[in-house]
Each structure stands twice: as structure tokens, then as C-alpha cells.
Amino acid sequence: MAGKALRATQLAAARGNLWEGAVRSGKTIGSIMVWLKYIRTGPAGPLLMVGKTERTLKRNIIDVIEQMVGKKRCVYRAGAGEVVIFGRTIYVAGANDEKAVDKIKGLTLAGAYMDEVTTYPETFFRMLETRLSVEGAQWFGTTNPEGPNHYLKKQILDRARLHLRHDGTLVESADPSALDVARFSFVLDDNPSLPAAYVDALKKSHQGLFFKRYILGEWCLAEGVIYDSFDEAQHVVDLLPEIVRWMCVGIDYGTVNPFVGLLIGVGSDNRMYVASEYRHDSRIARRQLTDAQYSVGVRQWLASYEHRGAKGVAPSWIFVDPSAASFMTQLWSDGVPGVAKADNEVKDGIRSVSTAFGANILSIHRSCRGVLEELPAYVWDAKASEKGIDQPLKVDDHSVDGLRYGLHSTVHEWRHLLPATSLEVAA
Template sequence: MQLSDKQKEFWNNAESRWNVKSGATRSGKTYMDYYVIPKRIRAVVGKDGLVVILGNTKGTLQRNIIEPLQNIWGMQLVSDIRSDNTAMLFGEKCYCLGADKINQVNRIRGSSIKYCYGDEVVTWHPDVFNMLKSRLDKSYSKFDGTCNPEGPNHWFHKFLQSDADLYLQQYTIDDNPFNSKEFVENLKKEYKGTIFYDRYILGLWVAAEGAIYRLFADDTERFILKEKPKVAFATIGVDFGGNGSAHAFSCTGFTQSMKEVVTLEEYYRKEIISPTQLEQDFVDFVEMCKSKYKVAEAYCDSAETTLIQGLRNACAKKGIAISIKSAMKKEVNDRVRFYCRLMSSDRYKISKNCIYTIEAFRTALWDSKYITKDKRLDDGTTNIDSLDAQEYSTEPYMKAIMSI
């Protein structure tokens, strides 16, 4: 196997109770661990204590850790995670548990842990980590873990600054010589001008503050459509109003290659209206959009099941062919990262007539009241409704678009 200088350094020197690699995405942090994990497990075979792997969820552990281990070492040495949340790894029974909620790890509460591997540690519930501290109670107990940086007040960053028996490496994307030059340049371009450049490229623990979409706020004209868009199909996102917020629809187009995303049309209405009026407005909006573009799907705020059914009934009554579904409602910050990357790589455009969505992107702010996590400001002074509608319209295609 080929290793970078940083990876060799970890292999030779990471012998503390806590061994952590923090830093940029795609910097080689996790790849090293596909060889570290079997080394650690074999070193404690037959000794008292449990072997545990913790991650955001059991599903992410299967994708991020188990399947790559299987590809390198084979199914005989690395089994899938079974229904009882255990797997056989290199001759040892291993507990594979989600750490996003404290109740996920109650089954190992009170047990001694001889080895623990931690994936995506910053996504864990802090009580899980605090429990883990008291469970690594053998003289030979060790922890290996990786994370991408968050804000400087994050609980895990504070631990990394403590006087614990800790071996810490910090990575930038340039610490991985096995990435292609083209990939690195593209990723730097996609995160340029955002908080995510500092974190995912430079590997820095920096606060999210001020404008979220800095590039859009500083040079809005750059993203305004200059000519008629060439889109292959379009979707509609719907955010329902309430408690002073607005009803918002967003019609978003996608090019044939799925490389570019274009906000084509919008609807915004803040005053209180009846469900019947909302249904009529939606029907009118869908008919207008379908007259210009190939629109077959709409994605709505999943919290409002009654209103969603009303839209379906209204469209069916008018004979309008459109599939109306509940939005996936990914984490807001996943949606933020998606649009930041699109904007940085000039893959997002918006019609000049979509004035509410333009203003929403221009004025979106990080909430300064939250010091331990990133949160988009939603205090009634910013137009979150248009952003939600816009994001719902692209959620089903975000993964495919980012893979191009």
C-alpha cells in the first residue's frame, strides 16, 4: 500500500489513549484507518473488554467503514453489520453503533472498551463521547477517530485542546498526494468564498458567521440569467406559510447533463389565505410552469400533509399531470453546502424575475447566537421560505449533481 507522509507519521507515532485525525475532506484521514483498525483489533485479541465502532448512524458506518474494509480484507475477515448491531472483524465481535443519539449506545453502558474506532466524531451526541471516556478503562484501551472541523466552540474541538493523553494530526487537502490535481483544483473552486473552504480545504476550526452565500451577496449579478435557459426538465419546491411566514413556490430547471441548476420561476405570498386560495394559486403556478418547461414533480414541506393532499386533489380536479411528493428535508446545512458549491463553481443561475429568492440568497445569515453549531438565522427578518422552497426542489437530485 502507498501512504502519504502524514499517514506514515500516524502509523508510526499514534500510540496514545486518544488518536485523532482532524482536517480537510479527501485528505487521506479515513483511508489510513482501514489498516489501523485491524492492527488495533489484533493487538487486543483475547483481552478483556469490547471492540466498538461508533459513527453518526449504523448506515454511515456500513458505507464509510465496513464496506471499504471488506473491499480490502474480504468478507471472511469483515462481516456486514448484523441485526443485533454487531459484526465480526478480524476474529473479534465488534459492536457497530450510531452515536447521534445517546440511547443508541445504552447497550455498552457500563462495559469496558478495549478498542473504539470513531467515524465523523463531530456528528455525535456529546453524551456518547462523555460516556466513552469512562469506558476506555484498560491500560491497553485505545481510541482512533477522524473528523472534519466545525466551529471553534464545538465540544470535540474543546476536547482536542485539552490535556488528555492525545495524539492529534491536522490535515489540509494538500496533504493527500494521491488526489488528482484536477480534483483538488475543482474542489477548491467549489468551496471558494465560503466557510466550507476554511474547514474542508484548509482543515481549520472556524466559526460560521455573517453571510452564508458570500459570493452571491458580493456579486449577485454574476448569477443572474443573461439568456434563455436550456433546461431538460424542471421541478417545483413548495414551502407552506404559517405564523407570519410566507407561502413560497420555486420552479427549478436542470440542464441535460445535470451540471447546472437554474431557478426559473417563483411564487411568494405572505398574507393569510385560505387553503382553497392556496390550491388555486398552486394550480395556476403549475400550469404556468408546465407551459414553459417539462415539469413532472413537486416537492412540498412534509410537515403539512393535509395541505399536500389538497394540492394533489386540486391538480387532479383540473386534470394536471404532476406527481406531488413530500420533500426529503435533508439537514439544512447539507442544503447550504450544496448551493455554496454550485455557486462557487458557476453552476447556479437565477432568473432576474425571481426577486424574493434573489433577496433570500443575498441576505441569508449564520445565526450568531449559536456558538457550538452552525445554524441558519430564522428570526423573521430573513426570507427563509423562498430558500426552503428552492432547496426542496433540488433535494432529490443533490447527490447526482454533486457527483458530476
């Protein structure tokens, strides 16, 4: 550890200490080093570690600590809500919704470590601050940037007493109302240990909003076209290569709104292709279909699809809009294999699709008219952005939702297709 990362560890002496900025910029390792020292030398009393979910906390932080200190010094107790580090028992918790605040009510804490802080509801963050009541208690956190109107940016970071900026300058606030918070801002290039090919590939795979936030570390508004890296000249094809695996179908369920299914395969050229689209719009057809009729339609669509002289495909997975429980039940009763709830993490899913377009490992066959019409018009909701919320405008988004369901639900199966290295995409 060197440069800005080392300097941040030396400056992390405030009540609140937050590492924010680009992915793979050294934030996590630096914050973990400070946290491990705090576990050994901080005030006595209960400690807490928090993530968006307990699962992501284990993957992002606890597993890293285990690699650093060894399994004997870091023992994760699955199901018990605890991890033992250096012999000290630490509570662990997920904070992905408003109900999470109930997990920490009544606690008296001597310290806390928070991963992915911007994903927490404000009520949870505020409650956690009140729980740090042991004398000398500190909190340490990491996050990627969000919109400039996010509560963490406006109410905490902008009022920090100490700020180690992107350019390496250190600024101390003269405002007497400044918070006892130290803010450390990072860009991707702050990490000198990353291979140049990896950095180049990471930059190329992030476009628009995600480039600004995850590469440059900027707190910027989500505005304009969501998939601004989509280029019809580059990403639309008339011919498909040999498909070595029919990976999945992503289904966005609709009765009054359109019902959409997108068939996605992996080609012999190690790229993904949206090969075919099933779409029923009851507003155009003037006829609503039942779950049973949709099931027949999807099965007939897959059975009749022809590719290079072969008729019929059997995708490994059929990922369905998780709100469509009755339709999934219908598919199961009809004996359709591989049916599962789609991962409906909207922003993470958008990032996965954006990464695939940015890395040029995703193309769409010209016959898929619905998704090709929706992609250029799929935009961020400007009014929501003004409130600090990143969400798409809910207009004509049925095919793009189906694309997101398919791509994000299988991200672990195609991450290796990304150029140069297994780049960071939402898991």
C-alpha cells in the same frame, strides 16, 4: 500511504487518537489502517464502530474496509447492528441525537472507532469515553473541523498531549493536565495521490466557511453571509437554455410566514436553473390560505409555467418542508406525483447549495425575486456560533430554505454535473 498520513499511523498510540482536518486529505484511510491493526492485536473484549448514522458509517467506513480486505473478511449484518471484521464481531451504532446515548449505556468496551465525531452530541461522546474500561482500551476517530467553540475542540483537542500540526511539526504538551490524546491535523494538500485537476476543482467548489474548514482544515467561526460565493453578475440569468429535465420543486411551507415553491431544472448546458418561484405571503396579501388552496396554487403555477413555447411542467420530485405533514397529505390526496419529505439536514444542505454556487453549476432566473432578495441577507447566527453551534439566523429565510430543500434532496442526481469529477458534497 506516505508523509503525514503514514506518520500519524505510527503515532496513534494514545488512549484517544483523532484525525481532523480537510476532506480527502488521507484521514480516513490512515485511521482505518490503524483500526484494522487494532482489531487483530488490541485487547480482548467488545468493540464498537460509530457514525453520525449507521447508514453513513457503512458508506464512509465499512464499505471502504470491505474494499480493502474483501467481503469474506468484512461482513456487515444489516439490521443486527453488527459487522464482523477478521472474524471479530463489532457493534455498530449511529449517534445523531441525544437519544443515542442509550445505545451504549452498560457496555464494557475494549476499543472504538468513530466517524464524523463532531456530529455526535457531547453526552454520547462522554458516555463512550466511560465505556472504554478494558485495560489498554483505545479510541480512534475522524472529523472535519467545526467552530472553534465546539466541545470537541475546546475540551479534547486543545488539551491533547500530542499534536501533529498542519505544517507537519510534532508538538508534545508539557502541561501535566494534558489528556492522553493524539491529534493529527490535515489539509487537502497532504494527500499527494489526488489528481491535480480534482484538487483544483475541489478548491473552486468550496467557498468561504467551507473552504476554510474542508480545504484548509481550520476550526473557524460560522459568521457573515452564508452563500458568500453567490454573485448576481454570475448567477442570475434573464434567459434560460433548453431544460432537458425538470428535476424538482423545493417547498418551504408557511401560513403566517411566506409559502414558497422553487422550480429547478437541468439545462442542456449541464447546469441547474431555478426557473420560477411561487410565493404567497399572507402578511402582504392579508389572507391566509388552507392546505387545499395551496395545493391548487402550486398545481396551477406548474400547469401555467411556459418555457420555450411549451406550457406546463411536471417535475420529477416535489420536496416539501418535512414539518408540513398535512400539506403533503393534501398533495397526495389531490393525486400530485413525486411528493416526498425534503432532506432537512441544515448544514449539509447549505454545503450542497454552496458547492453548486461555488462550482458555477447553479443559476437563478431574474423573475425569482424572493430567493434573490434573501440570498445576500442570509447570514450565520453570531450568538449561536459563540456557543459552538452553526445555524442560520432565522430571519427572511423561506425562499432560501426552499432552495436548500430542492438542491440537497437531489444531490445524488446532480453530483455528476460538478466539474472534473464527482466532488464531495453532503449526501
